[in-house]
Amino acid sequence: MRNAANEAAEAAFVPALPFALVSNRETLVGRGCLRLVGEAGKSSGESSGTRTRAFFAEQASGPRIIVGALPFAAGAPAHLYQPAEIARSAGRSRLAAAFPPALVRAAVPALQWRVEAEPPLAAYRVAVAEVLARMARGEEGLRKVVLSRSLRLLSDRPIEASALLRALAQDAHVTAFCVPLAGGPSGRALVGATPELLVARQGLDVISHPLAGSARRLPDAGADRAAAQTLMASDKDRREHAEVVTAILDLLTPHCAALAHPGEPQLSATATMWHLGTRIEGRLRDEAMSALDLAALLHPTPAVCGTSREAAARTIAELEGYERGFYAGAAGWVDEGGDGAWHVAIRCAEIAGNEARLYAGAGIVPGSDPVAEGEETSAKFAALLGAFGIDEDGRAAGEPRA
Numbered sequence: 001m002r003n004a005a006n007e008a009a010e011a012a013f014v015p016a017l018p019f020a021l022v023s024n025r026e027t028l029v030g031r032g033c034l035r036l037v038g039e040a041g042k043s044s045g046e047s048s049g050t051r052t053r054a055f056f057a058e059q060a061s062g063p064r065i066i067v068g069a070l071p072f073a074a075g076a077p078a079h080l081y082q083p084a085e086i087a088r089s090a091g092r093s094r095l096a097a098a099f100p101p102a103l104v105r106a107a108v109p110a111l112q113w114r115v116e117a118e119p120p121l122a123a124y125r126v127a128v129a130e131v132l133a134r135m136a137r138g139e140e141g142l143r144k145v146v147l148s149r150s151l152r153l154l155s156d157r158p159i160e161a162s163a164l165l166r167a168l169a170q171d172a173h174v175t176a177f178c179v180p181l182a183g184g185p186s187g188r189a190l191v192g193a194t195p196e197l198l199v200a201r202q203g204l205d206v207i208s209h210p211l212a213g214s215a216r217r218l219p220d221a222g223a224d225r226a227a228a229q230t231l232m233a234s235d236k237d238r239r240e241h242a243e244v245v246t247a248i249l250d251l252l253t254p255h256c257a258a259l260a261h262p263g264e265p266q267l268s269a270t271a272t273m274w275h276l277g278t279r280i281e282g283r284l285r286d287e288a289m290s291a292l293d294l295a296a297l298l299h300p301t302p303a304v305c306g307t308s309r310e311a312a313a314r315t316i317a318e319l320e321g322y323e324r325g326f327y328a329g330a331a332g333w334v335d336e337g338g339d340g341a342w343h344v345a346i347r348c349a350e351i352a353g354n355e356a357r358l359y360a361g362a363g364i365v366p367g368s369d370p371v372a373e374g375e376e377t378s379a380k381f382a383a384l385l386g387a388f389g390i391d392e393d394g395r396a397a398g399e400p401r402a
């Protein structure tokens with residue numbers, strides 16, 4: 001059912017930037033917006049998958065694809081729309097054409113930054129300690145909680161999301177994404193570089209590649225390899241990882257005729273982080289289950305929320321002190337046939353005018369150490385901060401400490 005509020009929102013959404021997903025496999029660029037997928041129907045329990053099917057049935061024109069972002073929180077609105085044009089090409093070849101560098105860039109002095117930690121690192125450690133205390137008391141059967149913190153970056157000029165996307169897309173191990181958002185200043189966008197695939201569907205084939213368990217990569221090759229080996233051998237990280245794999249397998253099993261995964265987690269690398277990863281491949285029983293239905297089924301996995309899901313979500317809402325928005329949600333696409341891919345929206349920033357809001361989380365399980373978990377979130381911020389050319393205190397990268 002359409003109403004006046006939906007129609008007003010549809011009329012108002014004119015993306016200043018293209019939607020983009022950029023990986024070694026493919027660059028998918030969606031320009032403009034023909035129509036938003038409305039939220040009407042959600043209150044009566046209609047899923048995003050049902051609403052996109054109804055959308056395609058109603059709209060005869062335009063590309064047969066929906067792109068956008070899913071929020072972290074169950075009740076928050078998704079941001080899904082039909083672009084006016086869609087272009088798909090192999091590899092990263094079309095990125096520069098879709099997000100061209102500003103011609104006068106060389107003459108522009110570097111941005112000046114102020115960085116505010118919200119909450120401060122010390123408060124984050126206190127929150128981690130509180131989660132551990134609740135687990136030790138056996139509260140709500142909590143086994144894992146992914147607690148995040150946020151950095152608010154303020155620059156002296158509007159931040160260019162295109163430049164950030166180009167910088168992030170240089171890491172060959174990630175899917176860089178740009179989702180233009182409605183509301184706020186022109187150019188508001190969610191931009192990130194995620195190593196984690198929530199789910200992809202092609203025909204009956206389904207893939208999920210969850211990550212959990214992390215170590216910072218190191219400049220010295222020997223020390224870097226040793227950090228990876230320590231991660232592989234870490235009982236705490238393996239328990240953190242197992243929670244995610246078990247949850248995804250439990251959710252996919254009733255929907256799959258076949259499901260396969262390696263018995264052991266594998267090392268997965270980005271330019272700045274090591275992770276434990278497990279690639280899960282399945283064969284769906286029913287092709288009516290779209291990539292968006294699968295994303296809704298799996299999200300939020302214990303890679304971004306915890307176990308049990310409901311208790312962890314309550315704990316996060318209570319202890320983090322801010323709305324996650326689209327952080328720890330998903331960015332992706334679904335087409336009329338139900339194929340699509342949804343990537344976990346981590347290692348990302350919401351850009352609005354002169355401000356960027358960055359988020360990073362770490363999985364807390366019994367045995368976690370509040371100081372080490374804080375350091376892990378700092379390591380996860382490094383990819384975004386590096387793309388801006390600054391460190392966590394707002395100093396230009398390489399500038400000596402005072």
Ligand SMILES: C=C(O[C@H]1C=CC=C(C(=O)O)[C@@H]1O)C(=O)O
Binds near residue numbers: 196359363380
């Ligand atoms: C929640 C985040 O990372 C997840 C993905 C990989 C490893 C994770 C970890 O080791 O805690 C997290 O589960 C984040 O980057 O904000």
